[in-house]
Amino acid sequence: MTEMSPMDHAPADQSRTDQPPVLDVRHLVTELRLRRGALRPVDGVSFRVGRGETLGIVGESGSGKSMTCLSLLRLLPRPGGRIAAGEVLVAGTDLTKLSEKELARDWRGRRISMVTQDPMSSLNPVYTVGDQVGAPLRYHGLAHSRAEARARAADALGRVRIPSPEARLDDFPHQFSGGMRQRVVSAMAIACAPEVMIADEPTSSLDVTIQVKMMDLYKQIQEETGVAIVLITHDMGVAASICDRIAVMYAGRIVEQGPAREIFRNPAHPYTRALLNAIPKLGEKSKRLYALGGQPPSLLDMPGGCRFAPRCTLADAKCLAAYPGDSDLGSGHRAACWRLSEEGAPDAA
Amino acid sequence: MTAETTRLPDHGIGAQLRSLFGDGFPWISAGILVGVILLAMVGPMVSPWQPGALDLRSAFQPPVWAGGAWSHPLGTDNLGRDIFSRIIAGTRVSVIVAFWAILLSGAIGTIIGMIAGYFGGWADTIIMRLVDMQLSIPPLALALILAAVLDPGLQAVVIVITVTYWSWYARIVRGEVLSLREREYVALARIAGCGPLTIFARHLAPNIVNTLLVLATLQVGQVIIFEASLSFLGLGIQSPDISWGVMLADARGYITNAWWAITMPGVAIMLTCLASNLFGDWLRDVLDPKRKQL
Amino acid sequence: MTQFVLRRVLQGLFSILGASLIIFVITRLSGDPVVLMLPPEAPEALVQQMRERLGLHLPVWQQYLVFLGDALTGDFGTSYRWDMPVRDLIFERLPATIYLASAALAFSLVLSIPFGVISAVRRGSWFDRFAKTVAMLGQAMPNFWVGLLLILVFSIHLEWMPAFGADTPAHVIMPAIALGWYPVAAQTRIVRSAMLDVLESDYIRMGRSVGVPEGVLVWKYAFRNAAVPLVTMMGVYFASMLGGAFVVEVVFAWPGLGRTVVEALFARDFPVVQAGVLFAAIMFVIANLLVDLSYGLIDPRIRHDR
Numbered sequence: 001m002t003e004m005s006p007m008d009h010a011p012a013d014q015s016r017t018d019q020p021p022v023l024d025v026r027h028l029v030t031e032l033r034l035r036r037g038a039l040r041p042v043d044g045v046s047f048r049v050g051r052g053e054t055l056g057i058v059g060e061s062g063s064g065k066s067m068t069c070l071s072l073l074r075l076l077p078r079p080g081g082r083i084a085a086g087e088v089l090v091a092g093t094d095l096t097k098l099s100e101k102e103l104a105r106d107w108r109g110r111r112i113s114m115v116t117q118d119p120m121s122s123l124n125p126v127y128t129v130g131d132q133v134g135a136p137l138r139y140h141g142l143a144h145s146r147a148e149a150r151a152r153a154a155d156a157l158g159r160v161r162i163p164s165p166e167a168r169l170d171d172f173p174h175q176f177s178g179g180m181r182q183r184v185v186s187a188m189a190i191a192c193a194p195e196v197m198i199a200d201e202p203t204s205s206l207d208v209t210i211q212v213k214m215m216d217l218y219k220q221i222q223e224e225t226g227v228a229i230v231l232i233t234h235d236m237g238v239a240a241s242i243c244d245r246i247a248v249m250y251a252g253r254i255v256e257q258g259p260a261r262e263i264f265r266n267p268a269h270p271y272t273r274a275l276l277n278a279i280p281k282l283g284e285k286s287k288r289l290y291a292l293g294g295q296p297p298s299l300l301d302m303p304g305g306c307r308f309a310p311r312c313t314l315a316d317a318k319c320l321a322a323y324p325g326d327s328d329l330g331s332g333h334r335a336a337c338w339r340l341s342e343e344g345a346p347d348a349a
Numbered sequence: 350m351t352a353e354t355t356r357l358p359d360h361g362i363g364a365q366l367r368s369l370f371g372d373g374f375p376w377i378s379a380g381i382l383v384g385v386i387l388l389a390m391v392g393p394m395v396s397p398w399q400p401g402a403l404d405l406r407s408a409f410q411p412p413v414w415a416g417g418a419w420s421h422p423l424g425t426d427n428l429g430r431d432i433f434s435r436i437i438a439g440t441r442v443s444v445i446v447a448f449w450a451i452l453l454s455g456a457i458g459t460i461i462g463m464i465a466g467y468f469g470g471w472a473d474t475i476i477m478r479l480v481d482m483q484l485s486i487p488p489l490a491l492a493l494i495l496a497a498v499l500d501p502g503l504q505a506v507v508i509v510i511t512v513t514y515w516s517w518y519a520r521i522v523r524g525e526v527l528s529l530r531e532r533e534y535v536a537l538a539r540i541a542g543c544g545p546l547t548i549f550a551r552h553l554a555p556n557i558v559n560t561l562l563v564l565a566t567l568q569v570g571q572v573i574i575f576e577a578s579l580s581f582l583g584l585g586i587q588s589p590d591i592s593w594g595v596m597l598a599d600a601r602g603y604i605t606n607a608w609w610a611i612t613m614p615g616v617a618i619m620l621t622c623l624a625s626n627l628f629g630d631w632l633r634d635v636l637d638p639k640r641k642q643l
Numbered sequence: 644m645t646q647f648v649l650r651r652v653l654q655g656l657f658s659i660l661g662a663s664l665i666i667f668v669i670t671r672l673s674g675d676p677v678v679l680m681l682p683p684e685a686p687e688a689l690v691q692q693m694r695e696r697l698g699l700h701l702p703v704w705q706q707y708l709v710f711l712g713d714a715l716t717g718d719f720g721t722s723y724r725w726d727m728p729v730r731d732l733i734f735e736r737l738p739a740t741i742y743l744a745s746a747a748l749a750f751s752l753v754l755s756i757p758f759g760v761i762s763a764v765r766r767g768s769w770f771d772r773f774a775k776t777v778a779m780l781g782q783a784m785p786n787f788w789v790g791l792l793l794i795l796v797f798s799i800h801l802e803w804m805p806a807f808g809a810d811t812p813a814h815v816i817m818p819a820i821a822l823g824w825y826p827v828a829a830q831t832r833i834v835r836s837a838m839l840d841v842l843e844s845d846y847i848r849m850g851r852s853v854g855v856p857e858g859v860l861v862w863k864y865a866f867r868n869a870a871v872p873l874v875t876m877m878g879v880y881f882a883s884m885l886g887g888a889f890v891v892e893v894v895f896a897w898p899g900l901g902r903t904v905v906e907a908l909f910a911r912d913f914p915v916v917q918a919g920v921l922f923a924a925i926m927f928v929i930a931n932l933l934v935d936l937s938y939g940l941i942d943p944r945i946r947h948d949r
Contacts, residue, residue, distance in 0.1 A: 073852055100857070109853030116852075121845040126867045126942055136853035172943040188853050482661025487886030490904075490923040494669055497908050497916055574785045578890045581787055582905055597788060601894075608795055615788040622783035 020092065021048035022195045022228045023072075023112070028086035030071045039299040040084070041067040043252035049196065052222060054229040056243030056260070058236060058275065062296050064252040065232045069198045072230075073114055074103060090196060109136035112196040113189040118205055119182035123173035129184050130169030133157060136191045156187040159224070161217060179210040186217070193225055200232045215242045236275055240264060245332070248272045251297050251307035258333030268335035271308045306338065314339045375631045381624035389444035392437045400438035400591055404429035412609050424609040426600065432610060435591050436617050442592035443621065445503065447572045450510035451565050457511065458518025459561060463549055465519065466526025477523070480516040488513045489578065496584035506576050506585045513575070518564060525557045559636040566629035570622035577618055593618050648936060655932045662924035666917060667710050671703070714921065720914035724907060729918045733900065737922065739809055740899035743892070744884040746815045747823030748877065754778075755827045756873075759834025763842060764861055778831040781824035787890040790821035794894070807896040818895040822888055826880035833876050837869035871942050878934025885930055886923035
């Protein structure tokens with residue numbers, strides 16, 4: 001077993017293929033400067049996603065999932081938000097080193113795109129859907145005329161299974177239902193056939209039947225285009241249904257990641273186990289996702305040792321003293337916990 | 350009894366103001382406003398010259414920094430009258446007009462707005478129709494036609510401005526009362542047998558004081574400009590009475606000879622308006638942080 | 644939508660009717676309107692004739708109907724000062740006023756839109772403070788005084804600009820600045836705060852996330868959303884500039900409705916005053932009506948809702 005600090009290990013994951021990952025995030029640190037001081041909502045996060053693969057990032061709200069995904073596209077709140085350290089490699093290019101202009105021109109929407117939480121507010125109310133879906137195509141030079149932009153926008157709408165897309169190009173967002181609007185947003189994101197798509201809780205505001213349909217749609221799109229998907233969710237059930245691999249995030253760090261099957265069968269980190277226990281069993285009415293006691297630590301007052309220690313039933317003096325390094329549990333499964341080796345089996349407790 | 354216990358705690362304006370003299374208090378604006386009011390009251394005592402005193406030999410003297418003498422710090426006009434003294438005299442008119450016009454339009458508008466908002470029904474309909482009707486005439490146009498049938502002078506100016514602005518207050522007060530009327534404590538007071546007058550005085554008025562205060566402060570600048578415009582056109586204060594607008598109207602005739610004569614009274618207007626607008630903005634931020642409608 | 648338009652047009656007509664009533668009441672307030680409407684030296688026969696025509700022997704409400712009937716048929720009497728039908732005089736002067744108000748509106752927008760947008764994008768910067776100062780000054784200065792200062796500097800001292808009249812396109816510049824500076828403060832403020840809201844919105848972030856250039860995001864995507872409150876406010880100011888350019892028109896000897904009314908007032912040419920104010924009110928109402936109807940062009944949600 002190897003132990004390393006989170007800052008100096010390579011996030012190795014050879015689970016799928018030998019080819020290099022499309023998205024390779026290394027030791028990403030994001031800072032938010034407020035009047036009360038600087039926060040680090042993302043503090044040394046590393047993961048890789050290969051072509052055609054879906055990585056789920058799960059965790060409670062406030063764990064830094066959304067900030068991670070805004071960091072990837074450098075869409076952090078301004079002023080105050082910035083990437084303090086680390087690399088975001090898309091097909092080998094480090095996005096953190098690019099100028100804002102290059103990023104907008106060649107990357108955002110072209111090779112890496114994003115679907116955000118709220119489909120109701122993600123579309124500009126005063127422009128037609130055709131205009132908005134056509135925008136990435138026009139600004140990335142993939143459509144050279146209005147007519148071509150329209151045709152390709154209609155094509156994108158068709159790919160997200162919007163019925164009679166040509167007829168709906170001139171409609172405005174308010175003429176679409178919530179689920180349909182999320183499809184429009186997704187069409188914007190995939191219009192230029194990017195290599196990476198980040199989906200930040202894309203279905204959390206929709207009702208369950210539509211959620212399932214959207215997830216199926218993402219799967220289909222992935223099969224058609226090979227896009228790598230990073231799916232942010234707080235819903236283990238959603239993650240289980242679509243993800244190839246899972247990364248569990250807590251208080252700005254990834255505490256465990258690995259193949260989805262492995263995570264669900266042999267969760268190693270006490271936090272992951274708590275999350276899994278909180279999934280409502282089939283037939284159970286409870287919508288409450290985690291019955292986990294306590295609150296995640298405040299970003300302003302981060303514990304010195306393991307960040308989960310204050311809520312962890314297994315925590316001892318060591319856990320409170322220092323942050324645990326990642327342990328390799330084989331086949332790309334790794335976790336950051338002091339008690340793994342001592343407990344011996346990941347399914348203790 | 351019910352009345353006492355159900356009063357909202359948030360209308361102690363004095364207490365609020367006391368805690369406000371800290372950060373961000375617009376000292377300069379407040380200073381200018383206080384200065385203008387003081388000048389209006391003690392003007393004749395500090396004025397170096399009689400504002401109407403002619404001295405043709407010292408006509409067209411420039412201000413002191415442009416080659417003039419300290420005897421006439423802001424220069425003299427075409428008849429040798431001291432511009433500084435005349436500006437001091439003009440503050441009096443501005444303050445009197447602002448005071449009465451705001452008091453009258455505020456009082457009339459508030460009462461009418463309260464009646465409309467509280468009683469609703471046909472009273473509301475009639476009043477609001479009247480307000481709409483009046484708002485369909487541009488303020489200065491209304492003022493012109495009124496000024497034409499009134500004898501020009503200080504009174505006419507006050508009447509014209511009151512007639513122009515009451516509807517402003519009426520509309521906003523009505524809106525506030527409409528929302529207050531449905532509050533529990535007003536309903537309780539009604540059940541407890543309080544008459545409309547008691548409810549107005551005890552429950553409605555204290556809650557709209559903030560709004561009125563902000564409106565009134567922001568109106569000061571507008572009233573001063575309105576007076577100047579009317580007087581400039583010859584429909585307001587009439588020469589030889591002195592107001593800043595009258596001074597500008599006079600100075601327009603010799604604009605090529607004395608730039609200071611046309612500049613100085615305008616600067617007085619500008620400073621006063623700036624001060625009252627800034628002070629009003631500050632007051633609005635402090636008293637109406639939700640930015641309801643002002 | 645059609646229903647909405649119809650309702651607003653009806654409301655507009657009602658407002659104009661109301662304005663005419665107010666004007667009627669005010670002119671009757673002074674006692675004998677004939678005294679107002681005829682020059683003091685008018686012969687007794689003419690006075691009698693006027694009384695007959697105005698129907699002063701009739702009850703007041705019938706007098707109003709006579710007044711209204713005359714107005715509806717476009718009969719506003721004859722101007723003594725200009726010696727022509729009042730209607731013709733007004734239609735001759737109206738275009739200059741509309742021209743001036745439009746130029747003033749254009750000036751106010753040319754300042755307030757960039758001011759508001761850039762202040763929002765760079766809030767707290769020196770530009771933000773600069774724009775706020777320029778805007779506040781406009782609100783604190785009487786428009787005629789701005790006009791006089793402009794004449795003083797640019798016509799008298801520098802001799803760059805014509806001071807009086809409306810002969811060339813250059814003539815409109817200074818009166819437009821004098822008239823259009825006042826609304827800059829309020830318009831800048833509303834654009835700035837609307838832009839601040841919009842720039843934080845999800846759809847702007849969405850646009851950014853698909854690579855829409857920053858300039859397009861700010862000036863097209865965001866601004867169009869921020870424009871609705873601006874249009875409301877600008878319409879109100881445009882309306883009041885149409886019906887309230889009296890003093891600026893006097894200062895610049897602008898041959899518009901405003902100066903005509905003021906001149907008529909001093910010549911006791913009351914039919915002109917009465918009709919001029921009524922027309923000011925009519926334009927005021929029409930401008931406000933156009934504003935309401937224009938929302939639909941900007942915001943499709945309004946277009947479809949109504």
